[in-house]
Amino acid sequence: MAPIAVGDVVPDGTISFFDENDQLQTASVHSLAAGKKVILFGVPGAFTPTCSMKHVSGFIEKAEELKSNDVDDIICFSVNDPFVMKAWGKIYAENKHVKFVADGSGEYMNLLGLELDLKDKGLGVRSLVST
Numbered sequence: 001m002a003p004i005a006v007g008d009v010v011p012d013g014t015i016s017f018f019d020e021n022d023q024l025q026t027a028s029v030h031s032l033a034a035g036k037k038v039i040l041f042g043v044p045g046a047f048t049p050t051c052s053m054k055h056v057s058g059f060i061e062k063a064e065e066l067k068s069n070d071v072d073d074i075i076c077f078s079v080n081d082p083f084v085m086k087a088w089g090k091i092y093a094e095n096k097h098v099k100f101v102a103d104g105s106g107e108y109m110n111l112l113g114l115e116l117d118l119k120d121k122g123l124g125v126r127s128l129v130s131t
Contacts, residue, residue, distance in 0.1 A: 004112065010040065013108035016082040017101040024082060029108065036072035042103075042114055042127035046080045046088040056088075056098065063097035074098045079106040079115075079126050103127070 004010060012030040019025050032038070041059065043051040059066075059074055066074060074097050078085060082102040089100035109115045109127040116126045 011108075011111040013103070013111050015077065015101040015103055015108060017099065018082060018086045032073070032075070037070055038073045038075060039066060039071055040075050040077065042077040042109060042112075044078070044116060044118075044126040044128070045123070046078050046084045046100075051078075052088075052091075056092070059098050060092055060095045063095075067097060076100050077103050077108065077127060079103050079109055079124070 010029065012028050014026055014028055015032075016024065016026050029040070033040075039059070041055070043055045045051055056076055059076065063074055076085075076098055078088075078100075080088075080102055081104045085100040085102045089095065089098070092098070103109055106115055106125045106127070109125075114128040116128045118124060118126055
């Protein structure tokens with residue numbers, strides 16, 4: 001897939017996450033973004049140093065500014081299970097706007113053409129950083 005640009009319609013796919021009532025949910029990306037201005041970004045792995053300290057923290061730091069520019073939702077994807085993504089999201093006490101969602105099998109990253117094969121390093125297939 002060619003690089004994703006602002007305003008592009010991305011393929012639909014299924015992701016999992018815990019809602020505000022701590023219930024496991026599965027939803028389509030299109031249903032989560034319907035009628036909204038949404039930032040989707042993917043990272044290679046939860047709890048990894050670079051993803052934690054640079055990628056995610058940058059979006060958390062800029063979230064208020066992004067929201068003031070009419071962004072409705074900021075969604076972080078990773079090829080991890082929803083339990084890992086929930087735990088990872090909880091380490092950011094200051095986070096009020098970034099949602100952590102799981103692409104457990106990497107199927108959505110594959111649809112986007114953003115999979116990163118790290119099997120030779122023992123890490124499986126991950127997401128390329130896509131901001």
